[in-house]
Amino acid sequence: MPFDEIEVPKELREFMIDGAEETVLGQKNGALKQYRYGNLHIREYDDKFLVHTDKIDPRKDPIGHLVYDAPEVLIGLACGIFGGSKIAKSVFNNNSKKLSLTSGLISSVLSGYIGYVASKKIKDYLE
Structure with missing residues (x-):
């Protein structure tokens, strides 16, 4: 849990801010539901709410x-695009289109995931 996130146990207080909207925007992190109210991001779990403030409202x-x-999402996307295109081009030059598409897709997913995880760990460490 990032240091800027506040945990509100449901046993202490069951709450939801009037005007908060349920959303799919944001990382759910295992939450049942998530809500947004301006820059406030609220995740609801079985036993608690986790609340933090984003710098910018994604809506x-x-x-x-x-x-x-x-930014880890952008880095993951960039790594996926770069890694997948490099592998696909390399395989395409030496083999078939079908193999190049498959290898490009697999390498995109792997490159993107590795880029995302690595940058997320760095971001969490710096926070």
């Missing part, structure tokens, strides 16, 4: 949110 500025609040 208003999705790119800004990715840049400032979730």
Whole structure:
């Protein structure tokens, strides 16, 4: 749990801010539901709520949110695109289109995942 996240046990208080909207935007991290209220991001679990503030509301500025609040997603996407295209081009030059598409897809997923995980760990360490 990041240091800027507040845990509110449900046994202490069952709450939801009036006007908070259920959303699919954001990492669920195993939550039952997640809500947004301005820059506030609320995750609901069986026994608690986890609440943190984002710098930018993704509903208003999705790119800004990715840049400032979730750069690991952009890094993962960039790694996936770069890694997948390099492998696909390499295989395409030496083999068939079908093999190149398959290997490009697999390498994209792996490269993207590795880039995402590595940058997330760095981000969490720096926080």
